[in-house]
Amino acid sequence: MKNTPQKIAFLGLGSMGLPMARRLLGAGHPLTVWNRTAAKADALVSDGAAQAATPAEAVRDADVVITMLADPAAALAVADGLIPALRPGTHWIDTSTVGPDTVAALEARLPDGVTLIDAPVMGSVDRAASGELLILAGGDTAPVADVLARLGTVTPCGGPGTGAALKLVLINAVIGGVALVAEALTLAGALGLPRELALRTLAEGPLSGAVGRATATGSHFPVALAAKDVALAASSAKLPVLEAVHAALTADPALLGEDLAAVIR
Ligand code: NAP
Numbered sequence: 001m002k003n004t005p006q007k008i009a010f011l012g013l014g015s016m017g018l019p020m021a022r023r024l025l026g027a028g029h030p031l032t033v034w035n036r037t038a039a040k041a042d043a044l045v046s047d048g049a050a051q052a053a054t055p056a057e058a059v060r061d062a063d064v065v066i067t068m069l070a071d072p073a074a075a076l077a078v079a080d081g082l083i084p085a086l087r088p089g090t091h092w093i094d095t096s097t098v099g100p101d102t103v104a105a106l107e108a109r110l111p112d113g114v115t116l117i118d119a120p121v122m123g124s125v126d127r128a129a130s131g132e133l134l135i136l137a138g139g140d141t142a143p144v145a146d147v148l149a150r151l152g153t154v155t156p157c158g159g160p161g162t163g164a165a166l167k168l169v170l171i172n173a174v175i176g177g178v179a180l181v182a183e184a185l186t187l188a189g190a191l192g193l194p195r196e197l198a199l200r201t202l203a204e205g206p207l208s209g210a211v212g213r214a215t216a217t218g219s220h221f222p223v224a225l226a227a228k229d230v231a232l233a234a235s236s237a238k239l240p241v242l243e244a245v246h247a248a249l250t251a252d253p254a255l256l257g258e259d260l261a262a263v264i265r
Contacts, residue, residue: 005029006147009062011055011078012096013040015220016121017068019129020095020151024066025049027150034058055081064147065092071228072102079106088113091144095119095135095151097225099168099232100161103138107160117141118160120167121152124259126218136170138163172233172242175226175260177210179245182264214264223249223263224256 005028010021013035021044025031031049033041034057041051052058059065059082067082069075075098086092092114094106103118110116119141122134133152139160141148148154157163181202188198203211213219230246233239248263249255255262 003146006063006144007061008032008147009034009052009058009065010068011035011058011066011082012068012070012074013044014068014070015125016095016128018044019125020066020068020133021049022047023129023131023150024147029147032058032062056085058082059090060085060087062087062090064144065090066147067092067094067096069096069098070225071096072098072232075102076105079109083109083111086111086114090114091117093117093119093144093147095121097167097171097229097232098164099236100164101235103161103164115139115143116160117144118162118164119148119154120163122167122170123152124216124219124221127152136163136166138165168229168233168236171226171229172239174210174213175230175249176242176245177207178214178260178263179248181207181210181214185264214261216259216261219259219261221260222257223260226260227256 007030008024009032011034013021013033021033025044025047032052033044033049034052034055035041045051055078067078069078075096097120107116117137117139119135119137123132127133131151135148135152135154136157137154138157141154157166184202185195185198199211227246227249230242234243
């Protein structure tokens, strides 16, 4: 017998949250959405989602709550509104990239009977839309397996906070790799080599994945969010190379809204 689709509340309809929420609506889940800027929900509401006026109203009747918010400040602000309204038995999946400290702060405030799964994702807006995200999960994902399967492939990382921790490791390796490609291209230019030659041959070596990300066209991961992820990492360990990358990422305000690939231009 087919299971009844779980009722989902989705909070945070930015570049990533909107296509993720759309996939869940498309899978037949009753969906209630909330976003700080309410108009971003219009298209989902036209397609059958309910819109809540507050985070508390969004989560009140949900079986599963999903948050996809910009940063720790956003996650904590929205948590203030939603936590008092969570029912026992609700599963809350936080897919934002906020680091393990924020996950621990949220976990400490959970009402009895509510579980939190940290499930940040690798993959950008293109893979959010196609349901091909890599989901890094801390905690027990079994009760929400159907929901997560609609969004991507789950990598179980361990207990609470481990998904958030591995996400910082993986994304910082990617950001550092893209920054290194940018610097290699600067060196190639200084040495009078054609940029295309340098890029093509870098892509034939061990940095091929970083070149792929640095030249991606279907992604929209703004430099400002990348800088946020580097700052989260640098608050956990001494990382002099990534600290230099952070300074480079934040040096030009015009780049902050651009996809990470802009750093090689
Ligand atoms: P985004 O487009 O900037 O969306 C951010 C969301 O957070 C929006 O819904 C925004 O609401 C909300 N928000 C920000 N500050 C808030 C506050 N103080 N109170 C309430 N809501 C607030 O970002 P995104 O690209 O979707 O990324 C979301 C998360 O996923 C980030 O942690 C990011 O690092 C991570 N991520 C992004 C990508 C990517 O390729 N973009 C890939 C993997 C992971 P408004 O609409 O009102 O501004």
